Amino acid sequence: MAQPTAAPHKVIIAGPDLARVVDRIAHQILERTGGARDAVLLGIPTRGVPLARRLATRIHAFEDFEVPVGALDITLYRDDLRLRGARAVGPTQLPPGGVDGRSVILVDDVLFSGRTVRAALDALGDIGRPRLVQLAVLVDRGHRELPIRADYVGKNIPTALREMVRVLLVETDGTDEVRLEPAPMGGQS
Protein backbone atom coordinates (compact mmCIF):
# COMPACT_ATOMS: atom_id res chain seq x y z
CA MET A 1 0.00 0.00 0.00
CA ALA A 2 3.04 2.24 0.23
CA GLN A 3 3.25 4.49 -2.79
CA PRO A 4 5.67 7.31 -3.30
CA THR A 5 3.36 10.22 -2.63
CA ALA A 6 6.04 12.76 -3.48
CA ALA A 7 6.10 11.92 -7.19
CA PRO A 8 3.81 14.20 -9.16
CA HIS A 9 1.29 12.02 -10.93
CA LYS A 10 -1.73 12.36 -13.16
CA VAL A 11 -4.77 10.18 -12.48
CA ILE A 12 -5.91 8.62 -15.74
CA ILE A 13 -8.66 6.34 -14.47
CA ALA A 14 -10.22 6.80 -11.04
CA GLY A 15 -12.17 4.31 -8.87
CA PRO A 16 -15.67 3.87 -10.37
CA ASP A 17 -14.39 4.38 -13.93
CA LEU A 18 -12.02 1.47 -13.47
CA ALA A 19 -14.98 -0.78 -12.59
CA ARG A 20 -16.75 0.40 -15.76
CA VAL A 21 -13.69 -0.40 -17.85
CA VAL A 22 -13.58 -3.91 -16.37
CA ASP A 23 -17.30 -4.31 -17.09
CA ARG A 24 -16.75 -3.33 -20.68
CA ILE A 25 -13.90 -5.82 -21.14
CA ALA A 26 -16.08 -8.54 -19.59
CA HIS A 27 -18.85 -7.77 -22.10
CA GLN A 28 -16.38 -7.80 -24.98
CA ILE A 29 -15.00 -11.17 -23.88
CA LEU A 30 -18.53 -12.60 -23.78
CA GLU A 31 -19.27 -11.17 -27.20
CA ARG A 32 -16.06 -12.26 -28.88
CA THR A 33 -15.87 -15.76 -27.42
CA GLY A 34 -19.49 -16.72 -28.00
CA GLY A 35 -20.45 -16.57 -24.34
CA ALA A 36 -17.04 -17.57 -22.95
CA ARG A 37 -18.19 -21.18 -22.47
CA ASP A 38 -14.73 -22.66 -23.07
CA ALA A 39 -12.81 -19.66 -21.72
CA VAL A 40 -10.14 -19.73 -19.00
CA LEU A 41 -8.91 -16.46 -17.49
CA LEU A 42 -5.22 -16.51 -16.55
CA GLY A 43 -3.91 -13.49 -14.69
CA ILE A 44 -0.24 -12.56 -14.83
CA PRO A 45 1.03 -11.68 -11.31
CA THR A 46 0.93 -9.33 -9.60
CA ARG A 47 -2.03 -7.23 -10.73
CA GLY A 48 -3.24 -9.37 -13.60
CA VAL A 49 -4.48 -11.94 -11.07
CA PRO A 50 -7.06 -9.73 -9.27
CA LEU A 51 -8.07 -8.28 -12.65
CA ALA A 52 -8.74 -11.81 -13.98
CA ARG A 53 -10.83 -12.53 -10.87
CA ARG A 54 -12.82 -9.34 -11.37
CA LEU A 55 -13.50 -10.21 -14.98
CA ALA A 56 -14.75 -13.65 -13.90
CA THR A 57 -16.97 -12.08 -11.24
CA ARG A 58 -18.47 -9.65 -13.76
CA ILE A 59 -19.02 -12.39 -16.35
CA HIS A 60 -20.79 -14.38 -13.65
CA ALA A 61 -22.96 -11.36 -12.82
CA PHE A 62 -23.92 -10.87 -16.47
CA GLU A 63 -24.42 -14.46 -17.57
CA ASP A 64 -24.62 -16.53 -14.37
CA PHE A 65 -21.75 -18.62 -15.64
CA GLU A 66 -18.43 -19.41 -13.92
CA VAL A 67 -15.30 -18.91 -15.99
CA PRO A 68 -12.31 -20.75 -14.47
CA VAL A 69 -9.63 -18.36 -13.20
CA GLY A 70 -5.95 -18.99 -12.58
CA ALA A 71 -2.59 -17.31 -12.20
CA LEU A 72 0.36 -17.73 -14.54
CA ASP A 73 3.69 -16.43 -13.32
CA ILE A 74 6.22 -15.64 -16.04
CA THR A 75 9.29 -14.76 -13.97
CA LEU A 76 11.06 -18.01 -14.87
CA TYR A 77 10.39 -17.32 -18.57
CA ARG A 78 11.82 -13.80 -18.69
CA ASP A 79 14.57 -13.00 -21.16
CA ASP A 80 16.39 -10.50 -18.95
CA LEU A 81 17.81 -12.68 -16.15
CA ARG A 82 21.36 -11.82 -17.18
CA LEU A 83 20.49 -8.12 -17.39
CA ARG A 84 18.27 -7.65 -14.39
CA GLY A 85 19.06 -10.55 -12.08
CA ALA A 86 16.72 -12.91 -10.27
CA ARG A 87 13.31 -11.56 -9.33
CA ALA A 88 10.86 -12.91 -6.81
CA VAL A 89 8.85 -15.69 -8.41
CA GLY A 90 5.09 -15.17 -8.26
CA PRO A 91 2.33 -17.73 -7.79
CA THR A 92 1.13 -20.06 -10.54
CA GLN A 93 -2.27 -21.68 -10.05
CA LEU A 94 -3.98 -23.39 -12.90
CA PRO A 95 -7.71 -24.07 -12.77
CA PRO A 96 -8.48 -27.80 -12.29
CA GLY A 97 -9.66 -28.24 -15.88
CA GLY A 98 -6.30 -27.09 -17.26
CA VAL A 99 -5.92 -25.19 -20.52
CA ASP A 100 -5.98 -27.93 -23.16
CA GLY A 101 -8.50 -27.15 -25.87
CA ARG A 102 -9.75 -24.04 -24.04
CA SER A 103 -9.83 -20.38 -25.03
CA VAL A 104 -7.24 -18.91 -22.74
CA ILE A 105 -7.47 -15.20 -22.04
CA LEU A 106 -4.29 -13.81 -20.54
CA VAL A 107 -4.94 -10.83 -18.28
CA ASP A 108 -2.38 -8.18 -17.32
CA ASP A 109 -2.53 -4.64 -16.03
CA VAL A 110 -0.27 -2.80 -18.48
CA LEU A 111 0.85 -3.76 -21.98
CA PHE A 112 4.21 -2.12 -22.71
CA SER A 113 7.13 -3.78 -24.52
CA GLY A 114 5.23 -7.05 -25.01
CA ARG A 115 8.03 -9.08 -23.42
CA THR A 116 5.86 -10.17 -20.51
CA VAL A 117 3.26 -11.49 -22.93
CA ARG A 118 5.93 -13.26 -24.97
CA ALA A 119 7.09 -14.96 -21.77
CA ALA A 120 3.49 -15.83 -20.89
CA LEU A 121 2.99 -17.45 -24.29
CA ASP A 122 6.14 -19.53 -23.75
CA ALA A 123 4.94 -20.57 -20.30
CA LEU A 124 1.53 -21.46 -21.68
CA GLY A 125 3.11 -23.65 -24.34
CA ASP A 126 4.80 -25.71 -21.63
CA ILE A 127 1.58 -26.09 -19.67
CA GLY A 128 -0.70 -27.32 -22.40
CA ARG A 129 -2.24 -26.62 -25.76
CA PRO A 130 -5.06 -24.08 -25.65
CA ARG A 131 -7.47 -23.87 -28.60
CA LEU A 132 -6.72 -20.15 -28.82
CA VAL A 133 -5.03 -17.49 -26.74
CA GLN A 134 -6.20 -13.91 -26.32
CA LEU A 135 -4.88 -10.99 -24.33
CA ALA A 136 -6.81 -8.57 -22.14
CA VAL A 137 -5.10 -5.54 -20.59
CA LEU A 138 -6.35 -2.66 -18.53
CA VAL A 139 -3.93 -0.20 -20.13
CA ASP A 140 -2.01 -0.23 -23.40
CA ARG A 141 0.76 2.33 -23.15
CA GLY A 142 2.48 1.62 -26.47
CA HIS A 143 6.24 1.24 -27.12
CA ARG A 144 6.02 -2.37 -28.25
CA GLU A 145 9.30 -4.21 -28.83
CA LEU A 146 7.66 -7.36 -30.18
CA PRO A 147 4.87 -8.05 -32.67
CA ILE A 148 2.20 -8.47 -29.99
CA ARG A 149 -1.21 -6.81 -29.63
CA ALA A 150 -4.05 -7.04 -27.16
CA ASP A 151 -7.52 -8.35 -28.01
CA TYR A 152 -9.19 -6.36 -25.26
CA VAL A 153 -7.88 -2.99 -24.11
CA GLY A 154 -9.37 -1.02 -21.23
CA LYS A 155 -7.73 2.23 -22.21
CA ASN A 156 -5.02 3.30 -24.63
CA ILE A 157 -2.73 5.77 -22.94
CA PRO A 158 -0.10 7.46 -25.10
CA THR A 159 3.03 7.74 -23.00
CA ALA A 160 6.64 8.85 -23.23
CA LEU A 161 9.32 6.31 -22.39
CA ARG A 162 10.40 8.39 -19.41
CA GLU A 163 6.93 8.03 -17.92
CA MET A 164 5.45 5.02 -16.19
CA VAL A 165 1.91 3.78 -15.80
CA ARG A 166 1.02 2.62 -12.32
CA VAL A 167 -2.09 0.54 -11.79
CA LEU A 168 -3.46 0.41 -8.26
CA LEU A 169 -6.14 -2.10 -7.32
CA VAL A 170 -8.13 -2.45 -4.12
CA GLU A 171 -6.96 -6.05 -3.72
CA THR A 172 -3.24 -5.21 -3.84
CA ASP A 173 -3.01 -1.49 -3.10
CA GLY A 174 -6.16 -0.55 -1.20
CA THR A 175 -7.53 1.70 -3.94
CA ASP A 176 -8.56 1.60 -7.61
CA GLU A 177 -6.62 4.03 -9.75
CA VAL A 178 -4.46 4.26 -12.88
CA ARG A 179 -1.74 6.90 -12.73
CA LEU A 180 0.83 8.35 -15.06
CA GLU A 181 4.06 9.10 -13.20
CA PRO A 182 7.62 10.04 -14.07
CA ALA A 183 9.62 6.79 -14.34
CA PRO A 184 12.00 6.09 -11.46
CA MET A 185 15.72 5.92 -12.19
CA GLY A 186 16.54 2.81 -14.18
CA GLY A 187 13.20 2.63 -15.97
CA GLN A 188 10.45 0.10 -15.40
CA SER A 189 9.66 -3.38 -16.54
Next chain:
Amino acid sequence: MIRHLLSAADLDAGTATEVLDTAARMDEAIADREVKKLPTLRGRTVVNLFYEDSTRTRISFEAAAKRLSADVINFSAKGSSVSKGESLKDTALTLQAMGADAVVIRHPASGAPYQLAGWVNGSVLNAGDGTHEHPTQALLDAYTMRSRLGRVDGLSVAIVGDVLHSRVARSNVLLLSALGAKVTLVGPPTLLPLGIEDALASGTEVRYDLDEVLPGVDVVMMLRVQRERMEDAYFPSAREYTRRYGLDGARLRALPEHAIVMHPGPMNRGMEISPEVADSPRSTIVEQVANGVSVRMAVLYLLLGGAK
Protein backbone atom coordinates in the same frame (compact mmCIF):
# COMPACT_ATOMS: atom_id res chain seq x y z
CA MET B 1 21.31 -12.43 -2.92
CA ILE B 2 24.64 -13.97 -2.01
CA ARG B 3 27.09 -15.13 -4.68
CA HIS B 4 28.14 -18.48 -3.20
CA LEU B 5 26.41 -20.91 -0.88
CA LEU B 6 29.21 -22.31 1.25
CA SER B 7 27.62 -22.45 4.68
CA ALA B 8 24.10 -22.27 6.07
CA ALA B 9 25.50 -19.32 8.02
CA ASP B 10 25.59 -17.39 4.72
CA LEU B 11 21.79 -17.32 4.91
CA ASP B 12 20.04 -14.93 7.25
CA ALA B 13 16.34 -15.47 7.97
CA GLY B 14 15.31 -13.20 5.10
CA THR B 15 17.49 -14.86 2.48
CA ALA B 16 16.59 -18.35 3.66
CA THR B 17 12.89 -17.51 3.51
CA GLU B 18 13.40 -16.13 0.00
CA VAL B 19 14.93 -19.48 -1.02
CA LEU B 20 12.07 -21.46 0.55
CA ASP B 21 9.41 -19.23 -1.02
CA THR B 22 11.09 -19.48 -4.41
CA ALA B 23 11.27 -23.26 -4.06
CA ALA B 24 7.53 -23.38 -3.32
CA ARG B 25 6.83 -21.27 -6.42
CA MET B 26 9.07 -23.53 -8.52
CA ASP B 27 7.08 -26.51 -7.28
CA GLU B 28 3.87 -24.79 -8.23
CA ALA B 29 5.20 -23.76 -11.63
CA ILE B 30 5.98 -27.30 -12.74
CA ALA B 31 3.32 -29.22 -10.80
CA ASP B 32 0.83 -31.18 -12.95
CA ARG B 33 2.60 -30.36 -16.17
CA GLU B 34 3.77 -32.59 -18.91
CA VAL B 35 6.88 -30.54 -19.66
CA LYS B 36 8.68 -30.37 -16.32
CA LYS B 37 11.18 -27.88 -17.60
CA LEU B 38 11.68 -24.15 -17.34
CA PRO B 39 13.86 -22.12 -19.72
CA THR B 40 15.26 -19.91 -16.96
CA LEU B 41 18.94 -20.91 -17.02
CA ARG B 42 19.23 -21.70 -20.72
CA GLY B 43 22.83 -21.36 -21.86
CA ARG B 44 24.30 -21.52 -18.36
CA THR B 45 26.66 -24.29 -17.34
CA VAL B 46 26.52 -26.05 -13.99
CA VAL B 47 29.38 -28.38 -13.08
CA ASN B 48 28.84 -31.11 -10.52
CA LEU B 49 32.27 -31.68 -8.99
CA PHE B 50 32.03 -34.75 -6.78
CA TYR B 51 35.10 -36.00 -4.93
CA GLU B 52 32.97 -38.22 -2.74
CA ASP B 53 30.32 -40.80 -3.51
CA SER B 54 26.80 -39.53 -3.54
CA THR B 55 23.58 -40.69 -5.12
CA ARG B 56 20.79 -38.40 -4.08
CA THR B 57 22.65 -35.11 -3.82
CA ARG B 58 24.34 -35.37 -7.20
CA ILE B 59 21.18 -36.58 -8.94
CA SER B 60 19.17 -33.92 -7.18
CA PHE B 61 21.49 -31.10 -8.28
CA GLU B 62 21.57 -32.54 -11.78
CA ALA B 63 17.78 -32.74 -11.97
CA ALA B 64 17.44 -29.21 -10.57
CA ALA B 65 19.87 -27.73 -13.10
CA LYS B 66 18.28 -29.63 -15.98
CA ARG B 67 14.76 -28.58 -15.03
CA LEU B 68 15.97 -25.01 -15.32
CA SER B 69 17.48 -25.85 -18.75
CA ALA B 70 21.10 -25.34 -17.68
CA ASP B 71 23.80 -27.50 -19.25
CA VAL B 72 25.16 -29.96 -16.70
CA ILE B 73 28.66 -31.40 -16.64
CA ASN B 74 29.17 -34.20 -14.16
CA PHE B 75 32.63 -34.71 -12.83
CA SER B 76 33.45 -37.41 -10.36
CA ALA B 77 36.93 -37.91 -8.98
CA LYS B 78 36.89 -41.54 -9.93
CA GLY B 79 37.86 -41.96 -13.57
CA SER B 80 39.13 -38.38 -13.91
CA SER B 81 42.55 -36.73 -13.84
CA VAL B 82 42.24 -36.60 -10.06
CA SER B 83 43.21 -40.26 -9.97
CA LYS B 84 46.32 -39.16 -11.92
CA GLY B 85 47.14 -36.73 -9.13
CA GLU B 86 45.58 -33.48 -10.34
CA SER B 87 45.05 -31.01 -7.52
CA LEU B 88 41.74 -29.32 -6.70
CA LYS B 89 43.21 -26.02 -7.86
CA ASP B 90 44.17 -27.33 -11.29
CA THR B 91 40.78 -28.94 -11.69
CA ALA B 92 39.19 -25.64 -10.68
CA LEU B 93 41.22 -23.74 -13.28
CA THR B 94 40.11 -26.24 -15.92
CA LEU B 95 36.49 -25.64 -14.99
CA GLN B 96 37.10 -21.91 -15.04
CA ALA B 97 38.48 -22.18 -18.57
CA MET B 98 35.34 -24.07 -19.61
CA GLY B 99 33.20 -21.20 -18.37
CA ALA B 100 31.27 -22.84 -15.56
CA ASP B 101 28.60 -20.48 -14.23
CA ALA B 102 28.18 -22.57 -11.11
CA VAL B 103 30.21 -25.31 -9.51
CA VAL B 104 28.51 -27.72 -7.14
CA ILE B 105 31.21 -29.34 -5.04
CA ARG B 106 31.28 -32.28 -2.69
CA HIS B 107 34.64 -32.94 -1.11
CA PRO B 108 35.93 -35.03 1.80
CA ALA B 109 37.98 -32.10 3.11
CA SER B 110 36.11 -29.60 5.27
CA GLY B 111 36.54 -26.14 3.77
CA ALA B 112 37.33 -27.24 0.20
CA PRO B 113 34.41 -25.15 -1.23
CA TYR B 114 35.88 -22.02 0.37
CA GLN B 115 39.18 -22.66 -1.43
CA LEU B 116 37.34 -23.26 -4.68
CA ALA B 117 35.37 -20.02 -4.34
CA GLY B 118 38.66 -18.13 -4.46
CA TRP B 119 39.73 -19.82 -7.69
CA VAL B 120 36.66 -19.65 -9.93
CA ASN B 121 34.50 -16.76 -11.12
CA GLY B 122 31.21 -18.65 -11.02
CA SER B 123 29.05 -19.38 -8.00
CA VAL B 124 30.19 -22.18 -5.72
CA LEU B 125 27.61 -24.37 -4.00
CA ASN B 126 28.71 -26.55 -1.15
CA ALA B 127 27.10 -29.98 -1.57
CA GLY B 128 28.83 -31.38 1.51
CA ASP B 129 32.40 -30.80 2.65
CA GLY B 130 33.91 -33.31 5.04
CA THR B 131 32.28 -33.09 8.43
CA HIS B 132 31.63 -29.38 8.02
CA GLU B 133 28.43 -28.39 6.20
CA HIS B 134 25.74 -29.34 3.72
CA PRO B 135 23.63 -26.18 3.39
CA THR B 136 21.19 -27.32 0.67
CA GLN B 137 20.27 -30.33 2.82
CA ALA B 138 19.36 -27.95 5.65
CA LEU B 139 17.29 -25.88 3.23
CA LEU B 140 15.37 -28.90 1.97
CA ASP B 141 14.82 -30.05 5.55
CA ALA B 142 13.44 -26.62 6.49
CA TYR B 143 11.29 -26.69 3.35
CA THR B 144 9.93 -30.12 4.30
CA MET B 145 9.10 -28.93 7.83
CA ARG B 146 7.36 -25.88 6.46
CA SER B 147 5.29 -27.87 3.99
CA ARG B 148 4.31 -30.51 6.58
CA LEU B 149 3.88 -28.34 9.68
CA GLY B 150 3.21 -24.94 8.13
CA ARG B 151 6.13 -23.12 9.70
CA VAL B 152 9.69 -23.40 10.98
CA ASP B 153 9.60 -20.54 13.48
CA GLY B 154 8.88 -21.86 16.95
CA LEU B 155 9.29 -25.56 16.11
CA SER B 156 11.16 -27.82 18.46
CA VAL B 157 13.56 -30.00 16.49
CA ALA B 158 15.62 -32.90 17.84
CA ILE B 159 18.65 -33.91 15.78
CA VAL B 160 19.64 -37.38 16.90
CA GLY B 161 22.79 -39.42 16.52
CA ASP B 162 26.22 -38.87 15.08
CA VAL B 163 26.44 -35.09 15.36
CA LEU B 164 30.24 -35.24 15.48
CA HIS B 165 30.62 -36.38 11.90
CA SER B 166 27.45 -34.83 10.54
CA ARG B 167 27.61 -31.88 8.16
CA VAL B 168 23.83 -32.20 7.91
CA ALA B 169 23.50 -31.52 11.64
CA ARG B 170 25.81 -28.51 11.55
CA SER B 171 24.01 -26.85 8.64
CA ASN B 172 20.64 -27.62 10.17
CA VAL B 173 21.52 -26.11 13.54
CA LEU B 174 22.62 -22.90 11.82
CA LEU B 175 19.68 -22.62 9.45
CA LEU B 176 16.90 -23.77 11.76
CA SER B 177 18.10 -21.46 14.53
CA ALA B 178 18.20 -18.53 12.07
CA LEU B 179 14.61 -19.37 11.11
CA GLY B 180 13.49 -19.39 14.74
CA ALA B 181 13.35 -23.11 15.54
CA LYS B 182 14.70 -24.53 18.78
CA VAL B 183 17.23 -27.28 18.15
CA THR B 184 18.14 -30.05 20.59
CA LEU B 185 21.10 -32.28 19.76
CA VAL B 186 20.76 -35.82 21.11
CA GLY B 187 23.31 -38.61 21.07
CA PRO B 188 25.95 -40.45 23.03
CA PRO B 189 28.55 -38.09 24.56
CA THR B 190 31.23 -39.54 22.29
CA LEU B 191 29.33 -38.32 19.22
CA LEU B 192 28.44 -34.85 20.54
CA PRO B 193 31.39 -32.44 20.28
CA LEU B 194 32.13 -30.70 23.57
CA GLY B 195 30.68 -27.18 23.68
CA ILE B 196 28.68 -27.66 20.50
CA GLU B 197 25.60 -26.07 22.07
CA ASP B 198 27.09 -22.57 21.91
CA ALA B 199 29.50 -23.09 19.05
CA LEU B 200 26.94 -22.89 16.25
CA ALA B 201 23.91 -21.03 17.50
CA SER B 202 22.89 -19.84 20.93
CA GLY B 203 19.83 -21.59 22.31
CA THR B 204 20.91 -25.00 21.06
CA GLU B 205 20.57 -27.66 23.70
CA VAL B 206 22.44 -30.93 24.18
CA ARG B 207 20.77 -34.01 25.68
CA TYR B 208 21.91 -37.59 26.10
CA ASP B 209 18.60 -39.33 26.75
CA LEU B 210 16.42 -39.67 23.65
CA ASP B 211 13.33 -40.89 25.52
CA GLU B 212 13.22 -37.73 27.64
CA VAL B 213 13.30 -35.51 24.57
CA LEU B 214 10.79 -37.23 22.27
CA PRO B 215 7.44 -36.19 23.89
CA GLY B 216 8.27 -32.49 23.46
CA VAL B 217 9.40 -32.24 19.85
CA ASP B 218 7.67 -31.37 16.59
CA VAL B 219 10.39 -32.85 14.42
CA VAL B 220 12.86 -35.64 15.04
CA MET B 221 15.70 -35.82 12.57
CA MET B 222 17.66 -39.06 12.64
CA LEU B 223 21.27 -38.89 11.47
CA ARG B 224 22.98 -41.74 9.72
CA VAL B 225 25.61 -43.55 11.73
CA GLN B 226 28.60 -42.84 9.49
CA ARG B 227 30.56 -46.02 9.84
CA GLU B 228 32.92 -44.97 7.05
CA ARG B 229 34.09 -42.00 9.10
CA MET B 230 34.59 -43.92 12.33
CA GLU B 231 38.08 -45.24 12.82
CA ASP B 232 37.57 -45.46 16.57
CA ALA B 233 34.88 -47.03 18.64
CA TYR B 234 32.41 -44.32 19.58
CA PHE B 235 29.93 -46.72 21.13
CA PRO B 236 30.26 -50.28 22.43
CA SER B 237 28.11 -52.03 19.84
CA ALA B 238 25.60 -51.36 17.10
CA ARG B 239 22.93 -53.10 19.17
CA GLU B 240 23.55 -50.86 22.14
CA TYR B 241 23.42 -47.78 19.92
CA THR B 242 20.11 -48.91 18.45
CA ARG B 243 18.67 -49.63 21.89
CA ARG B 244 19.52 -46.18 23.22
CA TYR B 245 19.32 -43.93 20.15
CA GLY B 246 17.50 -45.86 17.45
CA LEU B 247 14.00 -44.70 16.49
CA ASP B 248 11.64 -47.67 16.62
CA GLY B 249 7.88 -48.08 16.77
CA ALA B 250 7.65 -47.61 20.54
CA ARG B 251 9.62 -44.36 20.41
CA LEU B 252 7.54 -43.20 17.43
CA ARG B 253 4.42 -43.57 19.56
CA ALA B 254 6.04 -41.45 22.28
CA LEU B 255 6.16 -38.48 19.89
CA PRO B 256 3.34 -35.94 19.83
CA GLU B 257 0.69 -36.87 17.27
CA HIS B 258 1.63 -34.15 14.76
CA ALA B 259 5.39 -34.75 14.95
CA ILE B 260 7.29 -35.85 11.84
CA VAL B 261 10.33 -38.07 11.38
CA MET B 262 13.11 -36.99 9.04
CA HIS B 263 16.29 -38.63 7.79
CA PRO B 264 18.74 -37.17 5.27
CA GLY B 265 19.48 -40.62 3.82
CA PRO B 266 21.01 -43.00 3.07
CA MET B 267 19.46 -44.89 5.99
CA ASN B 268 20.90 -47.76 7.93
CA ARG B 269 17.59 -49.55 8.40
CA GLY B 270 17.55 -51.32 11.73
CA MET B 271 20.39 -49.18 13.08
CA GLU B 272 19.33 -45.57 13.70
CA ILE B 273 15.83 -46.07 12.31
CA SER B 274 13.61 -49.15 12.23
CA PRO B 275 11.90 -50.14 8.97
CA GLU B 276 8.52 -49.62 10.65
CA VAL B 277 9.36 -45.97 11.35
CA ALA B 278 11.07 -45.34 8.02
CA ASP B 279 8.00 -46.51 6.12
CA SER B 280 5.39 -44.89 8.38
CA PRO B 281 3.25 -42.02 7.06
CA ARG B 282 4.92 -39.71 9.57
CA SER B 283 8.27 -40.21 7.94
CA THR B 284 9.11 -37.55 5.34
CA ILE B 285 12.13 -39.33 3.91
CA VAL B 286 10.82 -39.70 0.35
CA GLU B 287 9.35 -36.18 0.41
CA GLN B 288 12.73 -34.83 1.42
CA VAL B 289 14.23 -36.20 -1.77
CA ALA B 290 11.53 -34.59 -3.94
CA ASN B 291 11.80 -31.31 -2.05
CA GLY B 292 15.56 -31.39 -2.57
CA VAL B 293 15.11 -30.80 -6.30
CA SER B 294 12.82 -27.78 -5.77
CA VAL B 295 15.11 -26.22 -3.18
CA ARG B 296 18.18 -26.69 -5.36
CA MET B 297 16.34 -25.16 -8.32
CA ALA B 298 15.61 -22.14 -6.15
CA VAL B 299 19.23 -21.87 -5.01
CA LEU B 300 20.58 -22.15 -8.55
CA TYR B 301 18.10 -19.57 -9.80
CA LEU B 302 18.87 -17.07 -7.07
CA LEU B 303 22.66 -17.54 -7.21
CA LEU B 304 22.96 -17.52 -11.00
CA GLY B 305 20.39 -14.76 -11.33
CA GLY B 306 22.39 -12.50 -9.03
CA ALA B 307 23.03 -9.25 -10.90
CA LYS B 308 26.52 -9.34 -12.32
